[in-house]
Amino acid sequence: MKKVIAPILLLFVFIFFASSFTSEKIHADFTSKKPQQDTLSVDTLSSAIKYRPYKRGVHASYYHDKFNGRKTASGKRFDNSKLTAAHKKLPFGTKVRVTNPVNKKSVIVTITDRGPFTRGREIDLTKKAFTEITHAKGRGFLDVDLEIVKD
Template sequence: MKTFYKIAQYAFKLYIFLLVLFVISCGSRNASNGSYRSTTVSYYANKFNGKKTSSGETYRHSKMTGAHKSLSFGTRVEVVNVENDRSVIITVNDRGPLKPSREFDLSQGAFKKIADLNEGVVKVKYRILK
């Protein structure tokens, strides 16, 4: 009987531990607390237009989409150019960017909403939308 209680206590502690890990992982991945984070962004080259993205969608440079290393596909993100305050809402549908200093690559259409294409790379703030 004593062994049964020890096993039950161990199982309960393991259950609580796994539950806490699950809640933390769900809450930190796509939840927005309304605060902005800073990064730099660029945009996809024309050669990718019509090619498949990591999500399986076809990339279209006119759509308001972007790539991120880990956000779930379908996550909506507000991206704001810190120089001119112009913003765009994108939907994550690809993986990237390859540059470690950037968290997003935007479609050309999304990038044009916040900056001139000749700029190439701009400083932004972003927040994940619910």
């Protein structure tokens, strides 16, 4: 009789300790986790996206408000409140990360137009994109680094 009770008693002790350990661990996991956010931060997105360097130290400017509502070279309507840009050679739909090396702020824009047609300028940004990365609010141009977003 003692030979039968000892293994059963050990089994009960094992189950008791195992269940109490897992329930404490599960409780600790549920209470220590922070609620998940519905949106991803820019830092999270930029760490998940791959970039290919394109050009450094190029001259960027922004569109004038008079172009709002006009058709771009790609056929889409221009909107200064969106994150788009004009470039002379990059294909339409190309996503480009534009970084201001002075303050390290960057923005991802989509190429939807051709230009700029002013000598020495590489890219025209919408006013929204430009104001997100600028360090001097009074200027309409700045030098930026361009990187192509890889798919």
